[in-house]
Amino acid sequence: MPDNTRRARDEAFWQIFADRYTVEPGPVNLENGYFGRLSRTVVEEYQRNIELINRSNSVYVRQRFEQGDSLDIRAQLAELVGVPAETVALTRNATEGLQSLIRNYNGLKPGDQVLISDLEYDTVKGAMRWLARNRGVEVIEIEHTHPASFDSLLNTYREAFERYPRLKLLALTHVTHRTGLVMPVKAIAAAAREHGIDVILDGAHALGQIEFNLDDLGIEFAGYNLHKWIGAPLTLGFIYIAPERLADIDPDMGEMHFPLDDIRARTPYSTPNIPALLTLPLVFEEHHAMGGSAAKGARLNYLRNLWVRAVRELPGIEVMTPDDPRLYCCITSMRFTRHADQQTMVDRLLNDYNLFTVVRSGAACGPCIRITPGLTTTAAHMTLLTKALNELR
Ligand SMILES: Cc1ncc(COP(=O)(O)O)c(C=O)c1O
Known part of the structure; x- marks a missing residue:
C-alpha cells in the first residue's frame, strides 16, 4: 500500500495536524469546502505581518515589498504549482482571476461559440454569458449525464465539439463545487485542442488536495484561490x-504599470492584502510538512470513503459523486431520495446530530447535500455522519 494511503488511516498522525487548528465549539463542520482554516502558527504569523505593515507602512512596501519580497513570494507560489514564476500573477481570489481571463481573452469574434456546463461555478457562468452580450458570441450550455463516468463526461464534450463547429472557448472546472466531481481535465483539454478550442480552467477546489501538473494537463489558462485547501488567509x-x-489575453482595462509581455498586466492593479501575502511562505512550508497535496488528498479521500462506502447502497440515499478514483476528491454530495426538500434534511443533520452541511443546487442532477471533511475531521466524525444518514433516510 503506498505510504500516503497507509498514513491516511493513521488517526494519531493526523490528530497532530488537527491539533494545530483552533476550532470553535459547536457543530462538527462538514462544510470545509468554503474556505480552509489557518493553523495557529499561520494566524500568529499573519498577525505579526499585519503589525509589521501597520508599523512600516509604505516605507517597507515601496522599498522592499513591491520589487523584492513580492517577487520571492510569487516564485514560491509558482514552485508550488510547478510552473515558471513569469507565468503566474497574483489576484485577490479565483473569481477575479477567472473573470480577467474570460473578459480579456481576445480570440473571439462575433458569431463564435463558447461552452459551459451545468457544473461550472456561477460567477464563471456569468462571465461567459457576459461574453455573449459584449462580444457577440453564442453561449452553448450543456448538461452532464448522471451518474457521471469518465467516458460520459468526455463524450459529452466530444459531442458538443462535433455539434458546435464554431466553438472557440470552453470554461472547465477541475473540481465542481456542486458535487465534488473531478473532471477528466487532461482528456477533455486534449479533445478541445483537436478542435482548436481553448480551455480556461477553474482550479479553485483542486489546489492543495489534488496533485496536478498544468503542462501535463495541457492547460494554458487557469485561475485559482489560495484559501481552500492550501491554508492561506482569505x-x-x-x-x-x-x-x-x-x-x-489582453491587458487589464486599467493597466498602466507593467510591460505588455508581463503577466501582471493581465490582472487589476490595486493595493493587495500585503500581510496575507507575506504569510504565504509559512503556509507553503506547512503544506509541504503535511506531505503536500498527495498526503492531504489521500487523508481527505479516506475520510470521504468512510461515509460513502457505508451508505452508498442504502435505500433512501443516493450518493451523487462516482467512486472512480479519477473522478472524486473529498467533496461528495448525496441526497435523501425519499425526501423532496434537502434543506429540511440539512437542518435535521444540524439540529438532531450537530453536523453542519450545506445544500447545493444548480446541477442538472438536482439539489444535493454537499459533505466536505477537512483537516480537523476525524474517523469518529464520519461514524457519526454515517449513523445520522442511516437513521434519517
Ligand atoms: C469551483 C469554484 N470556482 C470558483 C470559486 C470562486 O472562488 P473565489 O471565492 O476565490 O472567488 C469557487 C468558490 O467556492 C468555486 O468553488
Whole structure:
C-alpha cells in the first residue's frame, strides 16, 4: 500500500495536524469546502505581518515589498504549482482571476461559440454569458449525464465539439463545487485542442488536495484561490497563463504599470492584502510538512470513503459523486431520495446530530447535500455522519 494511503488511516498522525487548528465549539463542520482554516502558527504569523505593515507602512512596501519580497513570494507560489514564476500573477481570489481571463481573452469574434456546463461555478457562468452580450458570441450550455463516468463526461464534450463547429472557448472546472466531481481535465483539454478550442480552467477546489501538473494537463489558462485547501488567509488567488499564450489575453482595462509581455498586466492593479501575502511562505512550508497535496488528498479521500462506502447502497440515499478514483476528491454530495426538500434534511443533520452541511443546487442532477471533511475531521466524525444518514433516510 503506498505510504500516503497507509498514513491516511493513521488517526494519531493526523490528530497532530488537527491539533494545530483552533476550532470553535459547536457543530462538527462538514462544510470545509468554503474556505480552509489557518493553523495557529499561520494566524500568529499573519498577525505579526499585519503589525509589521501597520508599523512600516509604505516605507517597507515601496522599498522592499513591491520589487523584492513580492517577487520571492510569487516564485514560491509558482514552485508550488510547478510552473515558471513569469507565468503566474497574483489576484485577490479565483473569481477575479477567472473573470480577467474570460473578459480579456481576445480570440473571439462575433458569431463564435463558447461552452459551459451545468457544473461550472456561477460567477464563471456569468462571465461567459457576459461574453455573449459584449462580444457577440453564442453561449452553448450543456448538461452532464448522471451518474457521471469518465467516458460520459468526455463524450459529452466530444459531442458538443462535433455539434458546435464554431466553438472557440470552453470554461472547465477541475473540481465542481456542486458535487465534488473531478473532471477528466487532461482528456477533455486534449479533445478541445483537436478542435482548436481553448480551455480556461477553474482550479479553485483542486489546489492543495489534488496533485496536478498544468503542462501535463495541457492547460494554458487557469485561475485559482489560495484559501481552500492550501491554508492561506482569505483574499489571495492567482492566474496562470502559458508563456506562449500571453498575447491571447489582453491587458487589464486599467493597466498602466507593467510591460505588455508581463503577466501582471493581465490582472487589476490595486493595493493587495500585503500581510496575507507575506504569510504565504509559512503556509507553503506547512503544506509541504503535511506531505503536500498527495498526503492531504489521500487523508481527505479516506475520510470521504468512510461515509460513502457505508451508505452508498442504502435505500433512501443516493450518493451523487462516482467512486472512480479519477473522478472524486473529498467533496461528495448525496441526497435523501425519499425526501423532496434537502434543506429540511440539512437542518435535521444540524439540529438532531450537530453536523453542519450545506445544500447545493444548480446541477442538472438536482439539489444535493454537499459533505466536505477537512483537516480537523476525524474517523469518529464520519461514524457519526454515517449513523445520522442511516437513521434519517
Ligand atoms: C469551483 C469554484 N470556482 C470558483 C470559486 C470562486 O472562488 P473565489 O471565492 O476565490 O472567488 C469557487 C468558490 O467556492 C468555486 O468553488
